[in-house]
Amino acid sequence: DTGVSQDPRHKITKRGQNVTFRCDPISEHNRLYWYRQTLGQGPEFLTYFQNEAQLEKSRLLSDRFSAERPKGSFSTLEIQRTEQGDSAMYLCATSSGETNEKLFFGSGTQLSVL
Amino acid sequence: AQKITQTQPGMFVQEKEAVTLDCTYDTSDQSYGLFWYKQPSSGEMIFLIYQGSYDEQNATEGRYSLNFQKARKSANLVISASQLGDSAMYFCAMREFSGGSNYKLTFGKGTLLTVNP
Numbered sequence: 738d739t740g741v742s743q744d745p746r747h748k749i750t751k752r753g754q755n756v757t758f759r760c761d762p763i764s765e766h767n768r769l770y771w772y773r774q775t776l777g778q779g780p781e782f783l784t785y786f787q788n789e790a791q792l793e794k795s796r797l798l799s800d801r802f803s804a805e806r807p808k809g810s811f812s813t814l815e816i817q818r819t820e821q822g823d824s825a826m827y828l829c830a831t832s833s834g835e836t837n838e839k840l841f842f843g844s845g846t847q848l849s850v851l
Numbered sequence: 852a853q854k855i856t857q858t859q860p861g862m863f864v865q866e867k868e869a870v871t872l873d874c875t876y877d878t879s880d881q882s883y884g885l886f887w888y889k890q891p892s893s894g895e896m897i898f899l900i901y902q903g904s905y906d907e908q909n910a911t912e913g914r915y916s917l918n919f920q921k922a923r924k925s926a927n928l929v930i931s932a933s934q935l936g937d938s939a940m941y942f943c944a945m946r947e948f949s950g951g952s953n954y955k956l957t958f959g960k961g962t963l964l965t966v967n968p
Binding site: 770777778780781785826830840841 | 855886888893894895896897898901942944954955956957958959961
């Protein structure tokens with residue numbers, strides 16, 4: 738399988754706990770994005786990496802959120818001290834950097850905070 | 852103001868018929884791109900079709916075509932010969948190429964398409 742892979746598919750946690758999600762991109766893609774999707778809404782941009790550099794973070798990303806992409810390969814998204822409002826689908830997408838580039842999305846991690 | 856507006860929360864179509872999903876956008880950029888994605892119940896976003904703001908012809912990809920009306924700022928998706936497997940959420944999205952954040956996609960709220968047998 739050469740698509741974007743996300744792990745885990747589902748995560749249930751208690752409020753206040755820390756969670757970490759992983760995204761493995763398509764190998765030749767140097768751009769990696771995290772999006773968040775809540776019920777009934779389209780995905781919203783969270784952050785963007787070009788290789789290992791994090792070039793932008795959305796204002797949606799509070800200080801409790803941190804993302805990394807060591808060595809420009811896989812990426813992790815950590816949420817500290819989770820809140821019920823963090824419950825959402827977290828989508829990872831990658832692209833090759835062309836002008837009319839299409840993003841290739843993973844299947845997402847569905848987070849439920851109880 | 853919403854950058855991408857999809858006014859149809861849900862649409863129904865009979866199998867083998869054509870259906871149009873509406874999308875209007877708002878931008879002051881001259882250079883931008885418009886995308887349609889399909890999201891089945893499995894959750895993965897699947898790219899369908901792309902239209903650049905300077906493209907003179909409407910984009911087509913198999914059964915999908917994009918009805919691009921630049922002056923009206925609309926980019927409607929037309930699915931011909933609907934199939935049961937087309938039942939899914941459909942999202943319109945825009946990428947503005949001017950400015951520093953020219954890599955972000957802004958999505959609409961989506962339209963849930965149901966294809967009836």
